[in-house]
Amino acid sequence: MTTTPKTPSEAASSRFVRIQDGELDLNIHYNDCGAGSETVVMLHGSGPGASGWANFSRNIEPLVAAGYRVILMDCPGWSKSDSIVCTGSRSDLNARVLRGLLDALDLDRAHLIGNSMGGHSAVAFALANPARVGRLVLMGGGSGGASPFVPMPTEGIKLLQGLYREPSIDNLKKMMAVFVYDSSDLTEELFQARLDNMLARRDHLENFVSSLAANPKQFPDFGPRLAEITAQTLIVWGSNDRFVPLDSGLRLLAGIPDAQLHVFNRCGHWAQWEHADKFNRLVLDFLGH
Numbered sequence: 551m552t553t554t555p556k557t558p559s560e561a562a563s564s565r566f567v568r569i570q571d572g573e574l575d576l577n578i579h580y581n582d583c584g585a586g587s588e589t590v591v592m593l594h595g596s597g598p599g600a601s602g603w604a605n606f607s608r609n610i611e612p613l614v615a616a617g618y619r620v621i622l623m624d625c626p627g628w629s630k631s632d633s634i635v636c637t638g639s640r641s642d643l644n645a646r647v648l649r650g651l652l653d654a655l656d657l658d659r660a661h662l663i664g665n666s667m668g669g670h671s672a673v674a675f676a677l678a679n680p681a682r683v684g685r686l687v688l689m690g691g692g693s694g695g696a697s698p699f700v701p702m703p704t705e706g707i708k709l710l711q712g713l714y715r716e717p718s719i720d721n722l723k724k725m726m727a728v729f730v731y732d733s734s735d736l737t738e739e740l741f742q743a744r745l746d747n748m749l750a751r752r753d754h755l756e757n758f759v760s761s762l763a764a765n766p767k768q769f770p771d772f773g774p775r776l777a778e779i780t781a782q783t784l785i786v787w788g789s790n791d792r793f794v795p796l797d798s799g800l801r802l803l804a805g806i807p808d809a810q811l812h813v814f815n816r817c818g819h820w821a822q823w824e825h826a827d828k829f830n831r832l833v834l835d836f837l838g839h
């Protein structure tokens with residue numbers, strides 16, 4: 551009889567690692583779930599109060615049950631990881647930290663699933679460490695750069711930056727209303743958890759604002775380098791994404807040689823949450839399970 555691997559709780563899977571690389575010396579938090587010969591790393595988005603565990607709450611269990619080891623890395627400046635002012639490319643900073651984490655865990659290679667900033671960071675990692683990437687899944691992100699169709703910064707990013715500057719429940723609700731297609735799915739419990747996460751780390755909020763002031767373009771445009779990506783790539787987007795518009799996904803599709811794009815209607819910036827069941831099936835099929 552086979553037994554389905556169980557997903558541990560956040561507390562039971564919570565770990566820290568110290569990453570030292572050149573001028574970087576950071577205590578980084580991650581969750582380590584499941585066991586398997588293949589590892590999937592999930593990288594969260596850049597919203598205030600985001601974390602790997604919160605961004606991927608609907609996706610961890612199916613991957614663990616399918617036999618993957620799932621690692622959720624909290625990027626520097628989010629959740630229980632150390633805070634930082636980032637004056638250069640945040641995508642590349644996160645990629646360096648991820649390389650340090652994989653080294654510390656003795657992992658040569660992993661599949662990467664990145665949401666928004668996590669997608670930008672996954673692409674930065676794939677460009678710098680091509681041999682260490684299995685397959686790439688990019689949702690609502692993968693490269694910075696301007697949209698020819700939508701005013702930039704987008705309405706969602708303006709609300710996100712406003713929330714960093716004035717972290718209040720009203721500003722959180724304003725941002726979340728634009729974040730997903732159907733905001734009736736958002737519960738008071740979810741708002742409260744997110745607000746608690748934000749307010750628990752005011753240093754992260756202040757450092758994000760200082761980072762933006764020092765360098766408004768935290769996520770560089772990888773457009774000219776996308777053809778270098780050798781990993782098979784699944785791009786997933788919501789057609790109603792008001793944070794990072796769908797044409798960014800089309801640019802990734804045009805640039806990454808071995809890529810496919812799946813677009814959900816009635817979906818905003820959180821495809822892995824808004825269409826979790828279909829998203830999980832897509833990803834498991836793409837990864838080969």
Ligand SMILES: O=C(O)/C=C/C(=O)/C=C/C=C(\O)C(=O)O
Binds near residue numbers: 596665667694
């Ligand atoms: O500015 C960008 O290109 C990226 C924006 C984000 O990463 C926004 C992400 C928001 C979340 O995923 C969140 O959970 O708040």
